[in-house]
Amino acid sequence: MNQDAYQKILVVGIDDGSFVKGVTKKTILSAVLFRGLEIKNVKLVEIEVDGLDATEKILEALAKWDFEVVMLAGVSFAGFNLIDPAVLFKKFGKPVIVISRVKHNNRAVKSALRKHFKDWQIRWRVFKELGPIRKVTVLVEEPPLYIETIGVDARWTRHLIKALAVCGRVPEPLRVARLIARGLS
Secondary structure (H helix, E strand, O other), rough: OOHHHHHHEEEEEEEEEOOOOOOOEEEEEEEEEEEEOOEEEEEEEEEOOOOOHHHHHHHHOOOOOOOEEEEEOOOEEEEEEOOOOOHHHHHHOOEEEEEOOOOOOOHHHHHHHHHHHOOOHHHHHHHHOOOEEEOOOOOOOOOOEEEEEEOOOHHHHHHHHHHOOOOOOOOOOHHHHHHHHHOOO
């Protein structure tokens, strides 16, 4: 598949807004639908900081959209309010790509969950069930991205990320979702 073909794929990018732990009760979760480098639609939902409503809210937000791939900026939003990529994949039957700017430390994540949440095992399950972490170098002079995928192979994912990363190392659907969410929160 050539670069132009990757830029015709309908991709949803999802990221969260800003919040102050212990002060802010809710923040924005932004879902942006792209066809290549063109914004087709935007949906905003509010999620609870450290709540457990992010997966449910994003399922509702995406229910009437036609898309081919979902890109998540990690799995943890608004603190430790998690979007479960396996649930998204099961519901929509579309590949889910989890993209992180830094490699997460599962030992530290598990420790933080145990320390701060009575329901830590529910939250930990989402992290534990993710696939292997793979490194993707988008720009030679920039740090890599880290990806985990469901329903699609890493090679195809690398090509898609590189085709959609035009203003830095982060693909446009995620970059714009972040800008919108952070700008409104």
